Amino acid sequence: MDLFGDLPEPSQTGWARLRAHVAARRGEREEMQDAHVILPDLNTSMSSLHQEVSRLAYFAVFDGHGGSRASHFAAEHLHHTLALKFPKGEVQNLDKLVRKCLVDAFRQTDEDFLKKASSQKPVWKDGTTATCMLVVNDDVYVANLGDSRAVLCREEQEGQDDNKKIVTLALSREHNPTCYEERMRIQRAGGTVRDGRVFGTLEVSRSIGDGQYKRCGVICTPDLRRCQLSPNDKFFILACDGLFKVFTPEQAVTFVLSVLQNDTAEWNRDQAWKEASFEAACQQLASEAVRRGCADNVTVILVSIDF
Template identity: 30%
Template sequence: MAALAGLLECLLWPTRKDEEAEKEEEAGAQGPQSLLAAPRCSQRPHGGVAASSGLRFGASAAQGWRTHMEDAHCAWLSLPGLPPGWAFFAILDGHGGARVARFGARHLPGHVLEELGPAPSEPEGVSQALRRAFLNADERLRSLWPRGEPGGSTAVVLLVSPRFLYLAHCGDSRAVLSRAGAVAFSTQDHRPLRLRERERIYHAGGTIRRRRVEGSLAVSRALGDFAYKAAPGRPPELQLISAEPEVAALARHTEDEFVLLASDGVWDVMSGAALVGLVALRLRLDLAPELLCAQLLDTCLCKGSLDNMTCIVVCFPGAPRACEEAIRREHALDTALGRRVAELCASAQEPPSLNTVFRTLASEDILDLPPGGGLHCKAAVIAEAYSQLFQASEECWEKGQDGAGKPSSTHLNSALNLEA
């Protein structure tokens, strides 16, 4: 992990930092958000299985380059008072602090359960219950913040029943459904320039400047943000910023594979199609969903995401299974990358930096790289090979093994336990 952090620190920094500052300035924000000198890559992946329904999930989160972690999430594989087969998952991405996101992760499931009742009618009754639950949670939060403290949070929710998948969201955290190997559905971000959003903002007496509500908020729906919910005589769902979610009810199919939910730090650098391809391949490698999520976030960090990131992968019985051929090809790729790292180090007149090694590999035509992630998906493998190599061959660099004051590729391959 330390090697990966070092690679991330120099790979796209400070170039990306400058780009981010320029983007914030163009968007009219009060100033670029503070970024760390090096990313915080540590994660605590976790997951679970519901044997009765064949449902399994994995989740992970990374603070990344931001000075504070403002994401929160929750996962319930069973719901009290409802039959087996119901489950609830949510990701909340805070802005102006983490308080709203943490509140949502803790209390939104309870509001959903309260609105569903013991015998929810599907699909319309459940869809309406989700809408009411979001608005009720927002009103409860307002009662706890009588002075209207700043801060808000986007939210994306997956509610699973034996017959339907319900996706509810407000803001720019997204979800995508993979069915039969392709994107079957994806949520759409709530941005001020979307027609329905723009009309609501204008009718509530608001303005849109630099593609932001009142020149400040980049999303047009969120929990919290009560300073934008004070237009007199208008219900909560018609304020400048609304907590009303957009809800999609999708009938389940045997071809349903998985749903991926993620905060916008993931979507900043990966498309829905790329993520579906990458997740499907990692499942064929027999990777546990929680480890898959951790790898996905590492990939997004390496691809240049500067935001907090959280992702949840919920797998259904039709999800891709372990494939011996995919596992064999992945092992061969890792071995080839390790050998190439050794060759690059052996051919250099002095020890190359990890950044130099990665950029050299990125310029080469390497077969069987993962879809979507490409070489960035193998950054941890490259960083680990580099770290192991120099730990094992420090003395070799000092004395030389081939009479030329540098290690031979044979010795370096041996240090990585690779065949010559």
């Protein structure tokens, strides 16, 4: 599905134009436990903006486990909490406050879901990963929990000549209990890691939800990364681990580029043609993951970047 936003043209604002496309496949699972959010203009959720901020955009993928309730709760509530906590008025350090806002929004969403989950009979035991991209003007903040990922395709100069190369930049970090720091935190809290899982069951070491594991070192504090958009940037991929079970990040970027390459000659004549190419690339990437044997849910958000 192609979801164009109502963002102003770059010539009007100086900011990059971002267009998001999404593809979701249930795979062989009985239930679709993923959720996603695409908000090219988060400004509409804000009563007022910080004086230095002209544009806010938000894109997120949530990969649920144990059910779909945690992923859908996070998809419905996290960006509203983020909007409420976003810095307003005059501040000294916007970057520091945006980072704090993201961490606080994750914690609040986790607390709110666990409160709701514990009030049910029987208690909900759902959990979800989260990879959220918040665009503030042309600064991109990625906050993630678990094993969903965000990557950036960027073109860089190679040497002193005019040759350019494509690089794939990781904008997220996987949180698995096999990682040393994650495992140590879980063990210090009284948990154990067996067969690469918390208590031999949970595959991730950070999540929203999973109330039964929170006392054993599973936390909801996201990793944060920041980058600034440049004219060398081509697109972002945000996706759940269903994609990355059968694609490396570099392979996913190469696959998208191979779909886009056939239509590059038409782009200068027709912007709609360019967006149709990105839409096709997004859909084909998700379908190819299923074709390669991924039995898990697959959700892919492909965000094109145009200056």
